[in-house]
Amino acid sequence: MGKIKSKMMRKTSKEIMKEDINVGKDFEQNKAILGNTMPSKRMRNRIAGLLSRMKKQEEKAKKELE
Numbered sequence: 248m249g250k251i252k253s254k255m256m257r258k259t260s261k262e263i264m265k266e267d268i269n270v271g272k273d274f275e276q277n278k279a280i281l282g283n284t285m286p287s288k289r290m291r292n293r294i295a296g297l298l299s300r301m302k303k304q305e306e307k308a309k310k311e312l313e
Contacts, residue, residue, distance in 0.1 A: 252297055256290070258295045272306070274299045 263270065270277050277295035285291035 252293065256294055256297060260294055260301060263294070263298060264301060270298045270302060272299050272302050 249294055268305055277298045278292060280292050301309060
């Protein structure tokens with residue numbers, strides 16, 4: 248079972264994905280992209296991890312459709 252993310256983190260992550268910011272599967276890359284724009288380091292790391300997981304799931308879904 249995974250850890251539960253708050254609505255604010257999920258909503259922020261979805262907005263970042265919609266803005267077409269160059270996020271990828273790599274946590275460190277996503278963390279660098281977010282930089283100091285987040286209010287806290289903990290929130291930045293959680294959102295970066297959520298973005299990387301969402302990107303992996305998205306790519307997996309695309310492969311299954313092919």
